[in-house]
Amino acid sequence: MITRHHMALALMCALIVCSSFFLSDPLLMVLVIAGTCIGVLLPDIHMTPPKRFTFRTLAWLIVQFPRQVCSPILCRIYIHTRYPVPDPADKRLTHSIPGILFIFAFASAFLYIPVRLVDSALAGWIAVFLGGVLLGMGLHLVEDLCTRKGIFPFFPFSPWTISGSIRPCDRTDPRIARYHIQHCTVLIVLFWLESAGILAPALFLPISVAGITFCLGTMVYFSEVSVRRGSGLAGIIKASSPAKIT
Secondary structure, rough: OOHHHHHHHHHHHHHHHHHHOOOHHHHHHHHHHHHHHHHHOOOOOOOOOOOOHHHHHHHHHHHHHHHHHHHHHHHHHHOOOOOOOOOOOOOOHHHHOOHHHHHHHHHHHHHHHHHHHHHHHHHHHHHHHHHHHHHHHHHHHHHOOOOOOOOOOOOOOEEEEOOOOOOOOOOOHHEEEEEEEEHHHHHHHHHHHHHHHOOOHHHHHHHHHHHHHHHHHHHOOOOOOEEEEEOOOOOOOOOOOOOOOO
Protein backbone atom coordinates (compact mmCIF):
# COMPACT_ATOMS: atom_id res chain seq x y z
CA MET A 1 0.00 0.00 0.00
CA ILE A 2 1.06 3.59 -0.41
CA THR A 3 2.42 5.56 2.54
CA ARG A 4 -0.72 7.45 3.50
CA HIS A 5 -2.80 4.25 3.54
CA HIS A 6 -0.22 2.54 5.75
CA MET A 7 -0.19 5.49 8.15
CA ALA A 8 -3.96 5.88 8.39
CA LEU A 9 -4.70 2.19 8.93
CA ALA A 10 -1.82 1.74 11.37
CA LEU A 11 -2.87 4.79 13.38
CA MET A 12 -6.41 3.45 13.77
CA CYS A 13 -5.10 -0.01 14.69
CA ALA A 14 -2.82 1.54 17.33
CA LEU A 15 -5.75 3.49 18.75
CA ILE A 16 -7.82 0.30 18.86
CA VAL A 17 -5.03 -1.42 20.79
CA CYS A 18 -4.81 1.58 23.12
CA SER A 19 -8.56 1.75 23.68
CA SER A 20 -8.23 -0.21 26.93
CA PHE A 21 -6.28 2.69 28.51
CA PHE A 22 -7.46 5.75 26.57
CA LEU A 23 -8.35 7.74 29.65
CA SER A 24 -6.10 6.13 32.28
CA ASP A 25 -2.59 6.45 30.79
CA PRO A 26 -2.19 8.97 27.95
CA LEU A 27 1.63 8.74 27.98
CA LEU A 28 1.49 5.01 27.35
CA MET A 29 -0.96 5.64 24.53
CA VAL A 30 1.34 8.24 22.93
CA LEU A 31 4.34 5.89 23.05
CA VAL A 32 2.43 3.01 21.45
CA ILE A 33 0.98 5.24 18.73
CA ALA A 34 4.34 6.91 17.98
CA GLY A 35 6.09 3.54 17.77
CA THR A 36 3.38 2.08 15.54
CA CYS A 37 3.39 5.04 13.14
CA ILE A 38 7.18 4.85 12.81
CA GLY A 39 7.26 1.06 12.59
CA VAL A 40 4.69 0.90 9.79
CA LEU A 41 7.06 2.95 7.60
CA LEU A 42 10.29 1.02 8.23
CA PRO A 43 9.81 -1.93 5.81
CA ASP A 44 9.54 0.36 2.77
CA ILE A 45 13.29 0.56 2.10
CA HIS A 46 12.59 0.83 -1.64
CA MET A 47 10.85 4.19 -1.16
CA THR A 48 12.20 6.88 -3.49
CA PRO A 49 12.84 10.43 -2.21
CA PRO A 50 10.06 12.89 -3.05
CA LYS A 51 10.89 15.79 -5.37
CA ARG A 52 9.56 18.39 -2.94
CA PHE A 53 9.15 18.58 0.81
CA THR A 54 5.95 16.87 1.91
CA PHE A 55 4.85 14.46 4.63
CA ARG A 56 6.35 11.72 2.49
CA THR A 57 9.76 13.40 2.91
CA LEU A 58 9.60 12.70 6.66
CA ALA A 59 8.60 9.11 5.92
CA TRP A 60 11.55 8.76 3.54
CA LEU A 61 13.93 10.09 6.21
CA ILE A 62 12.64 7.55 8.74
CA VAL A 63 13.10 4.74 6.21
CA GLN A 64 16.79 5.60 5.87
CA PHE A 65 17.53 3.81 9.15
CA PRO A 66 16.69 0.32 7.83
CA ARG A 67 17.78 1.27 4.29
CA GLN A 68 21.27 2.47 5.22
CA VAL A 69 21.95 0.41 8.35
CA CYS A 70 19.98 -2.83 8.36
CA SER A 71 19.66 -3.69 4.65
CA PRO A 72 23.41 -3.84 3.88
CA ILE A 73 23.90 -6.20 6.83
CA LEU A 74 21.03 -8.39 5.66
CA CYS A 75 22.56 -8.50 2.16
CA ARG A 76 25.82 -9.76 3.63
CA ILE A 77 24.03 -12.38 5.69
CA TYR A 78 21.86 -13.55 2.79
CA ILE A 79 24.91 -14.15 0.59
CA HIS A 80 25.25 -17.42 2.48
CA THR A 81 21.63 -18.49 1.84
CA ARG A 82 19.91 -20.03 -1.17
CA TYR A 83 18.47 -16.67 -2.19
CA PRO A 84 21.20 -13.99 -2.04
CA VAL A 85 20.14 -10.35 -2.45
CA PRO A 86 22.74 -7.97 -3.94
CA ASP A 87 20.55 -4.86 -3.82
CA PRO A 88 20.05 -3.28 -0.34
CA ALA A 89 16.88 -1.60 -1.65
CA ASP A 90 15.25 -4.94 -2.53
CA LYS A 91 11.88 -4.99 -0.72
CA ARG A 92 12.14 -8.74 -0.10
CA LEU A 93 14.68 -7.95 2.62
CA THR A 94 12.15 -6.23 4.85
CA HIS A 95 8.78 -7.46 3.60
CA SER A 96 9.34 -10.69 5.48
CA ILE A 97 9.11 -11.91 9.06
CA PRO A 98 12.90 -12.44 9.39
CA GLY A 99 13.44 -8.94 7.97
CA ILE A 100 11.22 -7.08 10.42
CA LEU A 101 12.56 -9.12 13.35
CA PHE A 102 16.09 -8.14 12.35
CA ILE A 103 15.13 -4.44 12.24
CA PHE A 104 13.41 -4.79 15.60
CA ALA A 105 16.45 -6.49 17.16
CA PHE A 106 18.77 -3.82 15.77
CA ALA A 107 16.53 -0.99 17.00
CA SER A 108 16.28 -2.64 20.42
CA ALA A 109 20.07 -2.94 20.67
CA PHE A 110 20.43 0.70 19.64
CA LEU A 111 17.72 2.17 21.90
CA TYR A 112 16.86 -0.18 24.76
CA ILE A 113 20.18 -1.65 25.91
CA PRO A 114 22.09 1.66 26.41
CA VAL A 115 19.12 3.22 28.22
CA ARG A 116 18.68 0.12 30.37
CA LEU A 117 22.24 0.47 31.62
CA VAL A 118 21.55 4.05 32.74
CA ASP A 119 17.91 4.22 33.82
CA SER A 120 15.71 1.15 34.20
CA ALA A 121 12.52 3.24 34.55
CA LEU A 122 13.13 5.05 31.27
CA ALA A 123 14.00 1.71 29.68
CA GLY A 124 10.46 0.57 30.44
CA TRP A 125 9.03 3.41 28.35
CA ILE A 126 11.50 2.62 25.56
CA ALA A 127 10.27 -0.99 25.64
CA VAL A 128 6.68 0.22 25.19
CA PHE A 129 7.77 2.37 22.24
CA LEU A 130 9.61 -0.58 20.68
CA GLY A 131 6.53 -2.72 21.15
CA GLY A 132 4.67 -0.16 19.07
CA VAL A 133 7.41 -0.30 16.43
CA LEU A 134 7.05 -4.07 16.18
CA LEU A 135 3.26 -3.72 15.97
CA GLY A 136 3.64 -1.19 13.14
CA MET A 137 5.96 -3.43 11.12
CA GLY A 138 3.60 -6.36 11.59
CA LEU A 139 0.69 -4.23 10.41
CA HIS A 140 2.73 -3.21 7.36
CA LEU A 141 3.08 -6.84 6.32
CA VAL A 142 -0.62 -7.57 6.84
CA GLU A 143 -1.60 -4.50 4.83
CA ASP A 144 0.83 -5.26 2.01
CA LEU A 145 -0.19 -8.89 1.67
CA CYS A 146 -3.57 -7.55 0.54
CA THR A 147 -1.96 -5.91 -2.51
CA ARG A 148 -0.90 -7.47 -5.81
CA LYS A 149 2.81 -7.10 -5.07
CA GLY A 150 2.35 -8.87 -1.75
CA ILE A 151 4.98 -9.92 0.78
CA PHE A 152 7.63 -12.64 1.09
CA PRO A 153 6.91 -13.95 4.61
CA PHE A 154 9.80 -16.41 5.05
CA PHE A 155 12.41 -14.94 2.72
CA PRO A 156 15.30 -15.89 2.34
CA PHE A 157 14.35 -19.37 3.52
CA SER A 158 11.43 -19.72 1.11
CA PRO A 159 10.45 -18.11 -2.23
CA TRP A 160 6.75 -18.22 -1.42
CA THR A 161 4.81 -14.96 -1.63
CA ILE A 162 1.43 -13.94 -0.24
CA SER A 163 -0.53 -11.37 -2.21
CA GLY A 164 -4.04 -10.09 -2.76
CA SER A 165 -5.87 -8.33 -5.56
CA ILE A 166 -5.73 -4.68 -4.49
CA ARG A 167 -3.96 -2.02 -6.53
CA PRO A 168 -3.44 0.78 -3.97
CA CYS A 169 -3.49 3.54 -6.61
CA ASP A 170 -6.68 2.30 -8.25
CA ARG A 171 -9.30 4.84 -7.17
CA THR A 172 -12.09 2.82 -8.73
CA ASP A 173 -11.56 0.03 -6.17
CA PRO A 174 -13.63 0.91 -3.08
CA ARG A 175 -12.08 -1.65 -0.75
CA ILE A 176 -9.33 0.48 0.81
CA ALA A 177 -11.86 3.20 1.62
CA ARG A 178 -14.09 0.53 3.18
CA TYR A 179 -11.18 -0.69 5.32
CA HIS A 180 -10.65 2.86 6.61
CA ILE A 181 -14.34 3.18 7.47
CA GLN A 182 -14.36 -0.24 9.13
CA HIS A 183 -11.32 0.53 11.30
CA CYS A 184 -12.75 3.92 12.24
CA THR A 185 -16.11 2.40 13.17
CA VAL A 186 -14.56 -0.19 15.47
CA LEU A 187 -12.43 2.54 17.07
CA ILE A 188 -15.44 4.79 17.71
CA VAL A 189 -17.42 1.92 19.24
CA LEU A 190 -14.56 1.01 21.60
CA PHE A 191 -14.01 4.62 22.61
CA TRP A 192 -17.74 5.04 23.28
CA LEU A 193 -17.86 1.87 25.39
CA GLU A 194 -15.02 3.11 27.57
CA SER A 195 -16.35 6.67 27.86
CA ALA A 196 -19.83 5.44 28.78
CA GLY A 197 -18.51 3.01 31.39
CA ILE A 198 -20.65 0.20 30.05
CA LEU A 199 -18.03 -2.55 30.30
CA ALA A 200 -15.73 -3.56 33.14
CA PRO A 201 -12.13 -2.32 32.64
CA ALA A 202 -10.84 -5.91 32.56
CA LEU A 203 -12.87 -6.57 29.41
CA PHE A 204 -11.42 -3.79 27.29
CA LEU A 205 -8.12 -5.49 26.49
CA PRO A 206 -9.70 -8.70 25.07
CA ILE A 207 -12.34 -6.62 23.27
CA SER A 208 -9.70 -4.37 21.71
CA VAL A 209 -7.74 -7.44 20.60
CA ALA A 210 -10.94 -8.88 19.12
CA GLY A 211 -11.58 -5.55 17.38
CA ILE A 212 -8.18 -5.37 15.68
CA THR A 213 -8.41 -9.07 14.78
CA PHE A 214 -11.78 -8.45 13.14
CA CYS A 215 -10.46 -5.44 11.19
CA LEU A 216 -7.37 -7.23 9.89
CA GLY A 217 -9.16 -10.51 9.27
CA THR A 218 -11.89 -9.01 7.14
CA MET A 219 -9.35 -6.87 5.29
CA VAL A 220 -7.40 -9.99 4.31
CA TYR A 221 -10.59 -11.91 3.48
CA PHE A 222 -11.98 -9.32 1.09
CA SER A 223 -8.61 -8.78 -0.61
CA GLU A 224 -8.74 -12.23 -2.24
CA VAL A 225 -5.40 -13.28 -0.78
CA SER A 226 -3.48 -16.16 -2.40
CA VAL A 227 -0.19 -17.91 -1.80
CA ARG A 228 2.27 -18.34 -4.65
CA ARG A 229 5.67 -19.92 -5.17
CA GLY A 230 7.77 -17.03 -6.43
CA SER A 231 6.53 -13.66 -7.63
CA GLY A 232 6.03 -14.62 -11.26
CA LEU A 233 4.13 -17.89 -10.97
CA ALA A 234 0.41 -18.49 -10.91
CA GLY A 235 -1.24 -19.02 -7.56
CA ILE A 236 -0.96 -22.54 -6.25
CA ILE A 237 -2.89 -22.30 -3.01
CA LYS A 238 -5.93 -20.04 -2.82
CA ALA A 239 -7.25 -18.73 0.47
CA SER A 240 -10.99 -18.92 0.99
CA SER A 241 -12.44 -15.69 -0.36
CA PRO A 242 -15.67 -14.25 -1.72
CA ALA A 243 -16.31 -13.42 -5.35
CA LYS A 244 -14.19 -10.62 -6.73
CA ILE A 245 -15.41 -7.18 -5.73
CA THR A 246 -15.76 -4.79 -8.65
